[in-house]
Amino acid sequence: MPTQQPPARRERKKAETRRAIADAALRLFALRGFDAVTVSEVAEAADVSAKTVFNYFPVKEQLFYEHEPLLAGDPAEVVRHRPGGRAAVALRGLLRANPAGDLALFGRVYRGSDTLRAHGRELFAARERALAESLAESLAESLAETATGSPAEPLAALSAGALAGSVTESGADGMGGLRARILAAAVLGPLRQVWESILLEAAGRVPPAEAVARGVRTLEDANAVLSSAFEGFLEGRGASEGSLQGRGASEGFPQGRGAPLGLPPVAGLAEGREPAEGSGALPQPLGEQPRAVRGERPSIRRVAGLAGVSATTVSHTLNGRRPVAEETRRRVLRAIEELGYRPNVLARGLRTSRSQTIGLIIPDITNPFYPALARGLQDVLGPAGYDQIISNTDGVRRAEQAAIEQMIARQVDGLAFAVFHTHAEDLLPVIGAGIPVVRLGGRLAQRGVDVVHSDDEGGAAEATRHLLARGYRRIAFVCGPAAEGPAAERVAGYRAALAEAGVPAGRALVEHTAFSRAGGAEGVARLLDLPELPDAVLCANDVMAIGALDVAALRGLRVPDDLAVMGFDDIDAAGMVSPGLTTMANPAREIGRATATRLLERLNGTIGEPSTELVIPARLVRRHSA
Template sequence: MLDVAATASVSVATVSAVVNGTAPVSPELRGRIEDAIAAIGYKRNAIARSLKTGATKTIGLVIADITNPFFTDVVAVIQDVLHRAGYAMMLCCTDEDPEQQEEQISLLLDRMVDGLIIAPAGDDHALERVLKRAGIPTVLIDRINHGIAADAVVLDNQRAVLDAIDYLVGLGHLRIGYISGSHDTSTGLGRLAGYRGALENAGIPYDDALVRIGNFREKDAYHAAMQLLVMPDRPSAIFSANNLMVIGVMKAIRDMGLRCPDDISVSSFDDFPWADVFQPSLTTIAQPVQAIGEHAAQLILERLATRMDRPPRQIVLSGRLMIRSSCRPFYGADRSTVA
């Protein structure tokens, strides 16, 4: 910039003025400066700028697992609207581990991101503490964390699962296995609550033996499903609390020599783009990923634009049950064992 100023024989202040359009400058100087910029090939140094202005025009995104299509769908739309607003995005994955999460957030904070969008892992008070100290706009997505007063966009998980289980009950299923997510996430808990609620509504007693924790991971879910499948009176249907886990469930079913939906019905949270071209065609709960991403990005941009602190806003969206062919009516134990 000094070079530009020199070649155009003006002061750096004037160059800055034309580069940023922050002050009026005569057409003549503007011309000289623009020529100089073109001649030198000058590009403003965003680091120096950030140091002075205190804003990096970058926001940090912390999710559990970039390999999970749900997250990537959401990330894609967030990235899109953020980029349109001139913001870059730094992406970190926690692998569902609160320790890694703290480390990653620290990495982002070091680099002075202007804001944070987080799908929190775990529910201890560490995150709360870290965020309070960071003091930058934060929006929680997918999950909310106890005690953190921040903008958030989440799903009505309980309602969504309740509908899905309701559907299974309506099909005649009484023993419904449930592969649960981590119980220290709001999603894990909310979805489980939906399961319990649906059973209660239907007057079916809750059986602890039917719910197994899969930690939102395929591998854990595989073992969890196995435990369900070897039971003498195995469930006639299994619901999986997310997309990764349902793959594990399907593998367990295959490895036990069973077939879906003939021998056992399966349903899960999160939809797949390929769900209706492969068999069994899974009945799932589709999340409005587009809306989630847009709202999240919008919320943070809003906070960033107006530093006013209106009370945190929490946006709750609804899932949609996509009924396909992975669930069959169930008429009782005798027929089911024959299949």
């Protein structure tokens, strides 16, 4: 029987695997840039599965920031563990004087990616929130010192004594919490600016040591400025002469401006006392719960307190899973409306292991077919409590792969995917992550993937038969690049109908182009340059067919007398152009509804088969173009 590895050895192996994945990622990022590398390529380079990569690094950006060379620890943890509540946390101490790793390389990759810059801002915002919470957690001795009037220390050192002046018995709420947030922003704002400046300088021609030294000097300057500007703010306490309203430009605030940041001047709050009459504070009616400070979410506990019920009763009122007395229900709803409470979807997701989101990956959001498809999904998902995350790929395989990775990183509960160039192996990471997948188009060919699509082959065959019945014989087909995805099946249906009628289908009559109005125009223009002109053109979608009508008008051709034109999808514009476009109705909204229904069935565990296929029939819509 195999013996289990000791905990220390397991942890060491995990750390080695994590480091190997991160190192492989950085090598690829350095060679090709962050945005050009996929998680699947990182997994291959590290000789692990994509699922293993996501287990260690749920978000792709973490692969890069694992190598962050400058930041020296977490400011929030430094504040929490300061000995005796007095140890200073200097700004310059938050930055390494000797960077870890290749600073210039890290800076070059960072400079080349807007995605990494945005993620960097998110990281600093998260640190700022954590630091504010640490500042708002006053230690008992600090509060005691504040109550006895001990002098506060300036912002330059972020000491506990200074914090005691800003954190009151209200904890993280009210003025104390706001001051803590201001302090956190004052510390990490300059730090982020200097951090990014060092990276960008090191990415250029500035030697890394010089860039770091310059950044440290800048932080020291910021330290001095912030200390001067906020010392009075931190030390504000007690009587009206020490209130915020009484402070002037000499203590960091312009004369005549009153309290900083538009706060009402409330004497005594810094000591945790109730505001005295005439202090400028608005009276709080008895029994009324204070509203959340702007930017803070009212909690379910505040709703429960205002309604006089338990938090569980509020939850039952919201989700309807347990009966609640009508009078109690009305009381809870009034409290919800008064506080402006909104359920925390993220918190609910932590309890249920679901994000309540469904991903939709599409090739062209400007094609009216896809918004109608998304509307169909929403018809079903909305009432079920799900939202959509939509990603546009322009039909580019690398963009499709990146979109899949982002959906996994966002922990969507299900994925609907309009296939163009993606291969079966590209979907393996999402299947491995246990996320239900529905392909929109293509054939059923992959275990773990359901397929919902219109009858593309049958619809194209019916369209071709319609043209044949109208007397056209030299029928051309304009489809997408390499005829992949649904277009390939439509080409197959077109060829089958011609063969059935004994009409030759020459290769010159099939044009591959972009799935767009311009693409349709280009394809038809090439067909009209042939020695023997087509007398009818069938297009893979309506947008391309409208491009065909544009070219026919420019060439002076009468539609349908000189050239018949047919489309596929029956978008709204098909009935608005002149002449009206004859087309095959591809019920986008119905397909969206069927897709959402299948995903919910998978999530609810009501389907036993590993894969299913649902075909939605297409329907001929006769107008004047053919």
